[in-house]
Amino acid sequence: MDAPPVVLQESAMPLDDRPRPLDHLALCGAAADSALEDGEGVLDYAALDQAVGTLAAALLGRGLEPGDRVASWLPKTRLACLLPLGCARAGLVHVPINPLLKRAQVAHILADSGAALLIAGEARAETLEPGDLAGAALIVAERDGPALLAGDAALPSSAHDPDRLAALLYTSGSTGRPKGVMLSHANLWLGAVSVASYLRLSSDDRTLCVLPLSFDYGQNQLFSTWAAGGCAVPIDYLVARDVVRAVEQRAITTLAGVPPLWLQLAEATWPAAATAGIRRITNSGGRLAEPLVRRLRALLPEADLYSMYGLTEAFRSTYLDPGLIDAHPDSIGRAIPFAEVMVVRPDGTAAAPDEPGELVHAGPLVAQGYWRDPARTSERFRPAPSFSRYPGVGVWSGDTVVEGADGLLRFVGRDDEMIKVSGNRLSPQEIEDAAMASGAVREAVAMGVPDEAAGEAVLLVAQAADGIDHPDRLLAAYLRRTLPGFMQPRQVLWRDRLPTGPNGKLDRAAIRAEFRR
DSSP states (O other), X not given: OOOOOOOOOOOSXXXXXXXXXXXXXXXXXXXXXXXXXXXXXXXXXXXXXXXXXXXXXXXXXXXXXXXXXXXXXXXXXXXXXXXXXXXXXXXXXXXXXXXXXXXXHHHHHHHHHTOSEEEEOHHHXXXXXXXXXXXXXXXXXXXXXXXXXXXXXXXXXXXXXXXXXXXXXXXXXXXXXXXXXEEEHHHHHHXXXXXXXXXXXXXXXXXXXXXXXXXXXXXXXXXXXXXXXXXXXXXXXXXXXHHHHHHHHTTOOEEEEOXXXXXXXXXXOXXXXXXXXXXXEEEOSSOOOXXXXXXXXXXXXXXXXXXXXXXXXXXXXXXEOGGGTTTOTTOOBEEOTTOEEEEXXXXXXXXXXXXXXXXXXXXXXXXXXXXXXXXXXXXHEEEOOTTOSSOSEEEEEEEEEEEOTTSOEEEEEEXXXXXXXXXXXXXXXXXXXXXXXXXXXXXEEEEEEEETTXXXXXXXXEEEOTTOSSHHHHHHHHHHHHSOGGGSOXXXXXXXXXXXXXXXSBOHXXXXXXXXX
């Protein structure tokens, strides 16, 4: 049966629940309006559509077939911004890779996705070793990238089935290596429309895209802005003052961030000209502590502050109306348009008000599962509760929340052992595997511990391998070479032995409990 209509606050654009192919985002703005502004200049919407068509034709001209995966390992260049729509128009599947990852993680993603092509910057490409490409062809962006955007042929807007696979976004699970979340055109299109609606974006908005384009929150900086006919302004930055300067110089109205970035920005000096134009700021990837909410509200009193929660498997889940942030700074709000969120007891029934339960998602924003991983798909993507208004598959988040009598949700905690550092979801096992591979460690357990700046930091509890001189030095050097900065342990605690349970396995619960009292 059809889901009931979504009741939405007044927005700047109509809410249309009819999904379309993702590349149609290039058609949402008036032809002469600015769509993308970067170091190369400005593309209006007519030029954006043309560039997307040219890129799509060039990719197919490389011998790619519809359904092939195209990976990108790039900073926020023009090519990186256009690839999601170019791949979508060509019927290809885009696999964006976090530019902070290192070759071991990239090699895993290339092999797991079966990518036919990798587009990477020259410096990153030079770090790859023989075999890392796993059969993928390589395009070095500095040498070959301009040709992808300069051809004579251009594909017109597509007529793809919105349920067709459009992207694989790799995210860590509670165990094992990163897994590819399968997102359709409809998932991404409706996510863009939903966010543009509840953020009340309009064609005169200008979004500063500071977050990586390799995960859903980062990509949506582009997609929701284009859905509203606005202008996306991508930047890579080094320090907070670079962001403040760009806000002022580029007349930015919209800024998205994660808690560590907001903490830096709250401590930065903001000229009046920078704060004057900001209409809205958004947060996801971790909860904003109440003191930080107060600081941001004082710094940007005229800006709407949107506190949001989500996970890649279900896109964005909830948002708190900015009119409620002062009275309810600890709330994650209510479901976003097109999403149904439910608080569910262990027996599958609906939790009562103020009763903790698992947060379960349903509706058209739910992803299609994990790429070529039916076992883990069946663990997370399960039949929606019987009382859901969307029969079919739901995403069981593993997160515990409560819904108050006021209808607002509040986050209680994660049931799994994921570590969330600066908005990045990390697998403890991936860090433990790297530690073991160093040769310095006999056994290791990784966990997240509170950190004011990053939300959580990685703590590694380790037992040194026998016969190793200076295992601490060996381990630190190896982890620096093989793991990106946000996965580095803040502290390594060495133990003579690690406790085991009755089955002889490491007693991870006991180890974690020692540091979480």
